[in-house]
Amino acid sequence: MITLFQITGSSSFAARAALECAGADYEVVDVHPRRRDEAPGFAEANPLQRVPALREGDVRLAETGAILLWIGDRFPEAGLAPAIGTTARADHYRWVTWCANTLHVGWWPIMAGFYFTNNESAQESLEVRGRENMDRHGRHLEAWLSDHEWLAGDRFGVSDIYAYMLVGWANYYDDITLGGPAVAAHYERVGAIPGIVRTRELDDLDERFMRYHPELRGGKPLD
Ligand SMILES: N[C@@H](CCC(=O)N[C@@H](CS)C(=O)NCC(=O)O)C(=O)O
Incomplete structure (x- = not known):
């Protein structure tokens, strides 16, 4: 179990x-x-x-x-991971790792500046730079999703789940949106999958x- x-x-x-x-x-x-x-x-x-x-x-x-x-x-x-050796599998590694290394940790200066410093004004400037970085990351995701329905291959997989959660966290902030219409459409698509709804x-x-x-x-x- x-x-x-x-x-x-x-x-x-x-x-x-x-x-x-x-x-x-x-x-x-x-x-x-x-x-x-x-x-x-x-x-x-x-x-x-x-x-x-x-x-x-x-x-x-x-x-x-x-x-x-x-x-x-x-x-x-x-079918949540593409077959080993395929181009889709390479994209699967790339996007899961990008979510972990870049998008997930990109939230920390905004959500948890206290991890980096106990100086409050330093936390504010970390957040400013953090937002700029998240904006860039959102544009990177938008560019890919403008041409692809899913992050890795032609079907929904674990990389889509990871990105979905990290994009969803932007809803905590009135003034942060990650990416544009393609990211928003991907968020809707993933959000409607029964396992995600559950x-x-x-x-x-x-x-x-x-x-x-x-x-x-x-x-x-x-x-
Ligand atoms: N790099 C870790 C981060 C996990 C993480 O930060 N989890 C938070 C909850 S969202 C936590 O347990 N934080 C407690 C801590 O950092 O001590 C991962 O991707 O799983």
Whole structure:
């Protein structure tokens, strides 16, 4: 049985969505954001105690990108990862890694400047540069999606799920939009896939990634 360690509405959304889209049999362990030691097996699955983390048998996996690549291969029949050796497979590696290395971390100066400095005015300038960078990243995604329906090959896959989540986070900000009409259309396409709709429901998120119940995580009070 696959166990996913998650905090609903966080980066673990992408891992859960991939499991849902793959039709996987899995269980979740809800991690309390401020009491991570209480989640049984979590520190063993990921010593950094970050979500998502995943366990199956001897497999211990962390990092959203690695988990998505693994799920794509673990459930080949779901078609969430293109065949090895194809051009689409190269695009699959490229986009999952780009999401992990560039788009995901691109959010940190905006969302979590405190990771970099405790100087508040430095955090403000980090955010200004962070927004410029995200604008550039959005344009990069827009250029690709203007010519391609999906990020890797001719069908929906795990790279689309990762990009969908990271684009969705822009909804937290009234003044940030990633990309243009092609990114928006991709967001709509991915957002309508049944496994994605189901995961939003499970994670208590609306179509714009807003929590229906901000005071809850995994259905429990965030005390
Ligand atoms: N690089 C990691 C980042 C994961 C991450 O930052 N997760 C957040 C929740 S969205 C977390 O657990 N943060 C707690 C911490 O950094 O200690 C990944 O891609 O999985």
